[in-house]
Amino acid sequence: MRATGFWLALAAIIVAALAMTELVANQYYYFAFYVVLQYVVLATAWNILGGYTGYVNFGSAGFFALGAYTAIVAIKLFAAPLPALILAGGVVSGLVGLATGYLTLRLRGTFFAIATLALAVVLQTLVINWDFVGGSRGVYTMRPAVPVLFDSYIKLLFVTMLLLALAAIAASRFIERSWIGRGLAAIRDNEQAAACSGVPTLRLKLFATTLSGFLMGAAGAPFPLYVTYLDPSSAFSLAYAVNSIAMPLIGGTTSWVGPVIGALLLATAQQVVTVTISSAANLLIVGLLLVGFVILAPEGIVGLWRRLARGRRA
Amino acid sequence: MTGAPILEIDALTKRFGGFIALNAVSLAIGEGERVGLIGPNGSGKSTLVNCIAGVLRPESGRIRFAGSDIGDLAPFQRTRAGIARSFQIPQPFASMSVIENLCIPLEYAGAGWKRRHGDIRAAAREILADCGLAAKAEALPASLTQIELRKLELARAVAAHPRLLIADEAMAGLSSAEVEEVLSLLFALSARGITIVMIEHIMHAVMRFSQRIVVLDAGRKIAEGKPDDIVRDPAAERAYLGE
Numbered sequence: 001m002r003a004t005g006f007w008l009a010l011a012a013i014i015v016a017a018l019a020m021t022e023l024v025a026n027q028y029y030y031f032a033f034y035v036v037l038q039y040v041v042l043a044t045a046w047n048i049l050g051g052y053t054g055y056v057n058f059g060s061a062g063f064f065a066l067g068a069y070t071a072i073v074a075i076k077l078f079a080a081p082l083p084a085l086i087l088a089g090g091v092v093s094g095l096v097g098l099a100t101g102y103l104t105l106r107l108r109g110t111f112f113a114i115a116t117l118a119l120a121v122v123l124q125t126l127v128i129n130w131d132f133v134g135g136s137r138g139v140y141t142m143r144p145a146v147p148v149l150f151d152s153y154i155k156l157l158f159v160t161m162l163l164l165a166l167a168a169i170a171a172s173r174f175i176e177r178s179w180i181g182r183g184l185a186a187i188r189d190n191e192q193a194a195a196c197s198g199v200p201t202l203r204l205k206l207f208a209t210t211l212s213g214f215l216m217g218a219a220g221a222p223f224p225l226y227v228t229y230l231d232p233s234s235a236f237s238l239a240y241a242v243n244s245i246a247m248p249l250i251g252g253t254t255s256w257v258g259p260v261i262g263a264l265l266l267a268t269a270q271q272v273v274t275v276t277i278s279s280a281a282n283l284l285i286v287g288l289l290l291v292g293f294v295i296l297a298p299e300g301i302v303g304l305w306r307r308l309a310r311g312r313r314a
Numbered sequence: 315m316t317g318a319p320i321l322e323i324d325a326l327t328k329r330f331g332g333f334i335a336l337n338a339v340s341l342a343i344g345e346g347e348r349v350g351l352i353g354p355n356g357s358g359k360s361t362l363v364n365c366i367a368g369v370l371r372p373e374s375g376r377i378r379f380a381g382s383d384i385g386d387l388a389p390f391q392r393t394r395a396g397i398a399r400s401f402q403i404p405q406p407f408a409s410m411s412v413i414e415n416l417c418i419p420l421e422y423a424g425a426g427w428k429r430r431h432g433d434i435r436a437a438a439r440e441i442l443a444d445c446g447l448a449a450k451a452e453a454l455p456a457s458l459t460q461i462e463l464r465k466l467e468l469a470r471a472v473a474a475h476p477r478l479l480i481a482d483e484a485m486a487g488l489s490s491a492e493v494e495e496v497l498s499l500l501f502a503l504s505a506r507g508i509t510i511v512m513i514e515h516i517m518h519a520v521m522r523f524s525q526r527i528v529v530l531d532a533g534r535k536i537a538e539g540k541p542d543d544i545v546r547d548p549a550a551e552r553a554y555l556g557e
Contacts, residue, residue: 179421186418189407195389196367196399198423198474202388254409 006173010166017162021155030158034226036267037158038219040165042240043247043259044172045215050245051253052181053208054188055104056113060244062120063093063213065127065235067220072133072230075141082144082160082222089221090214096123097213101206108191117241124236138231141224157226161219168215173256175211184208185254216244239283243267246286250293252302261301320345320478320509321366321397326375328361335361336372337533343478343511348504350524350541351513354553357530359513360402363480367399368392380477393423398476400467402483402513406455412466413438413451419474438473445469445499461492468499478509485516493519521545529553 021030042060050056057063067089074080074088100116107115128136143153150156175181183204186194195201224230243266251262266289270282297304319342328336336358343349353359364370366377368389377384384392398419407415416438442448445465450458458466464484471479481500485493497519504510514520520527521541529537529544531553537544544550 182414182418183422185409186407189409190405192369192389193401193405193407193470194418195369196393196401196474197419197470198390198393199418200388200390200422 010170013166014162017159021150021159027152027154030152030154031226032271034154034158034161035271036264037161037165038223039243039247039263039267040260041161041168041215041219042244043251043263044165044168044256045212045219046244047248047253047256047259048172048175048184048215049208049212051248051258052176052184052188053205055108055205055208056245057100057116057212058113058241058245059100059116059118059120060216061236061238061240062116062123063097063216064220064223064240065120065232066093066096066123067217068223068230068235069127069133070217071221071224072139072141075224076132082156082225085221085225086160086164086218090218093217093220094210094214097209097211097216098206100213101202101209104205104209105202120236120241124232127232127235134231136232138229138234139224140229143225143228153225157222160222164218168219169256169260171211171215172259176256180204180207242283242286246290248300250289250300252300252304254299255302258300258302265301318345319343320347320380322376322378323362323366324376324378326362326365326372326377328358328365328370328372334533336365338375339530339533339535340375341528341535341538343509345477345509346504346507347509348523348525349509349511350520350527351511351530352515352517352520352527352544352550353530356532357553358533359530360482361533362530363399363482363511363513366392366397366480390422393419393474393476396475396477397480398423398471398474398478399480400464400471400482400484402486404455404463404467406458406463406466406470408455411452411454412447412458413442415455415466415470416441416473419470423474441469441473444502445472446495461488461495464488464492464496465499468496468503472503472508476508478511479503480511480513482513483515484512485514485519497523 042064046057046060070089070092071085074085080088100119103115104112127133133139146153147156183199186197186199187201187204191201247262247266248259250266251260252258266286269285273282273285293300321343323339323341325338325340326336327338339362351359361370365372368387379395379397384395387395407418413435417434420434420437439451442451445468447462447465447469450462455463455466468481468484485496488496493516500510500512500523512520512523524541527539527541527544528535529550536553537547537550
């Protein structure tokens with residue numbers, strides 16, 4: 001029953017979004033919602049590795065930018081269409097994710113986090129020195145002609161990112177409730193005990209790093225068409241790394257709902273603050289909220305809600 | 315040794331840098347046997363367990379289990395092959411309830427692999443009842459007492475459907491009444507046909523439980539035999555009491 005409810009909700013969201021593209025003309029909303037949805041994908045992807053498995057990835061910006069720059073290459077070489085860009089960006093980032101999965105053989109905790117941060121720095125340095133994708137100057141992309149279904153390209157990007165977000169949520173929810181999620185939770189709790197309970201730890205960790213990388217790359221692939229001018233400092237922005245960690249932490253890391261709630265709240269707040277107060281203040285909000293949650297609700301909004309629900313029952 | 319050997323260890327050597335933790339240790343354990351592994355601190359008991367479980371890779375020597383060489387198997391594959399262990403310091407899955415702790419091996423190792431989730435929980439309840447933890451099924455490990463944590467360690471190992479169970483100091487730090495409780499649990503598991511290797515410092519418990527005792531000292535096997543003979547063995551006495 002709850003399963004059908006979930007799928008009906010997803011269908012309703014898609015219908016509502018399509019209706020919105022017919023009814024709302026103000027382009028700003030699509031630009032804003034696109035960013036929010038992009039963070040839903042990033043936070044959900046981060047959580048599969050960071051929340052479920054317990055390996056903190058500090059290099060989300062690297063995976064995101066890798067997807068974006070893969071798209072640049074695919075556009076320049078093949079003039080590839082949007083679905084192909086997303087697939088290519090996802091695959092390339094997924095492969096790099098797979099490689100970081102092998103790092104988990106030797107690196108845990110803080111050391112793994114530092115290694116992923118280093119990976120993002122290395123990737124950024126490579127891109128800065130690679131002229132074909134614009135180097136440090138950046139690169140302009142031409143949006144293709146507007147497709148028949150929509151009257152502007154940003155609406156297409158908005159719907160695309162929405163579908164991507166829903167796909168990421170569905171995948172994350174499926175994993176959480178399946179044997180995979182239970183195995184990942186065992187790894188997070190105690191990797192040695194997990195292995196001694198028959199959990200194929202390396203295989204599951206490789207799955208988590210690959211899927212997490214894939215989703216981040218897929219989220220980054222449409223980015224060049226969204227901004228139309230891509231440069232390393234915006235693609236590798238620290239904001240992606242910080243937000244992808246902060247959103248699941250604020251929402252709650254042990255379930256698929258947490259990162260979604262965190263991303264919707266935080267990204268929306270950032271959009272509102274950017275418009276109403278200042279664009280510089282939006283990371284400040286993240287910092288303040290994070291401090292607040294660490295002190296008051298270390299298990300995030302989902303954990304807080306569960307604690308209150310339990311208290312009411314008792 | 316009774317029955318055909320289920321575990322054969324042949325000239326196992328493990329070094330940590332220049333330190334030789336295990337020095338050409340050979341050992342055979344029969345199917346269904348109860349073996350006690352004793353030795354002073356640092357004698358290599360835990361290293362031996364970790365080599366059998368696959369956590370550590372020995373420099374040389376071979377380990378055969380149920381007739382096949384398991385030297386190249388990862389820890390999880392050894393568990394699936396039928397080797398389970400409990401940890402010296404309890405290592406529960408902290409975010410999961412007691413029953414969920416058991417569901418992990420039931421789902422991932424042994425016969426539970428293809429069963430439906432409901433059946434797995436029923437099987438977990440059965441094991442919890444056997445281990446005297448039925449009342450704690452929904453509790454979190456953090457709320458358990460020391461003896462309950464030890465029982466959880468054993469219950470989780472049993473949930474992997476082992477043919478060989480290695481109980482690594484399952485009774486350390488327990489009161490004598492609690493030692494009796496764990497001991498009778500291990501006897502019950504042995505009666506079911508599970509081969510058990512007990513690593514223990516509590517001498518009266520090992521002596522009563524084991525059909526055969528193996529003594530390690532400084533990485534070497536220095537004595538092996540029936541508990542009564544080991545008590546009188548001069549080499550074992552020297553290892554424990556000095557000259």
